[in-house]
Amino acid sequence: MLSFFLSFFLPAVFASPISCRSADVDFYNPLLSGGSMLDKSAGLGEPLNVIISAKSTSTVLDINSPLGAINYFRAIGFSIECFGQHLGTPQSANLGDGRGDVNETAVIRQDFNIPILGTCIESLTGGNHFRVFPQTGPAANSGALFLAVSKEEDLSESHNIIPDGYDIGRFVINHSLPPPLENTVTWVQKYVTEVTNLTGLLQVGSEGINHCGSVGIAIDGVVKMLTVTATLDLPFFE
Structure with missing residues (x-):
């Protein structure tokens, strides 16, 4: 009985309200409505090479909830910036x-x-x-999260992207997520992630891709889509 009660009570306590979104789609293709799969950076762009599907558990899509996206990112080895401080120039994206x-x-x-x-x-x-970058605008409110993932140099190199850093960065995420993967973390959450390779959203090559120096950084054009199922993990109440 207690486990049944908590399965409804805890999400209501910790989760922030989420607007109504379509659960019928993984995401809306930005390319079909004037958007881009590259964000904007120094006149070029970084590829949006990972998408967290809108068919994921709704709390996983909420960047503001304690049981939401940040908790999932911590489960796969990532977290918010150092003491919550960001010194770089923000990048923008048009998700259509x-x-x-x-x-x-x-x-x-x-x-x-x-x-x-x-x-x-x-x-x-x-x-x-x-x-x-959440896809939450009025014309395509899927709720999916688009991620621009990369591997960067150290501070002395101004955090420039390493050679092949976009595909390597995406690979590190995928390497942590052999489908399906279960992670149990704090806040009594268990995550199961299914990974799907998508092609046709990003162009193969280096055209338009942000880079430092005269040599471009080519990408293989693959986007990883993550469909994440989150459940309460309360073994001591079972």
Whole structure:
């Protein structure tokens, strides 16, 4: 009885309200409504190479909920920036949802499984990070999260993207998620993630891709779609 009660009570306590979204689609293709699968950065763009499907558990799509997206990111080895501080220029993306170019909602960094200080280490030494763009505009309110994932140099190199850093960054996310993967983390949440490869959304090659120096950074054109199911994990009440 207690387990049944908590399964309804805890999400109501911790989760922030989420607007109505369509559960019939994984996401709306930005290319079909004037959007782009590249964000905007220094006149070029970083590929939106990972999508968290709108068919995921709704709390996983909520960037503001304690049981939401940030908790899931921590489960796969990432967290918010060092002490919540971001010093770089925000990047924007047009997801074709009727809002035009909208700045990133968050920048998430690899935490090396070190609470609090792990993302500070990443900021100094380099590593994986990603920018989060929710598709929540009035014209295409799927609720999906589009991620621009990459691997960057250390602070002394101004966090420039390493050679092949977009595909490598996406691979690190995928390497942590052999389908399906279960992660049990704090806040009594268990996550099961299914990974699907999508093609045709990103162009193969380096055209339009943000890079430092004269040599472009080519991408293979693959987008990883993550469908995440979150459940309460309360073994002591079973």
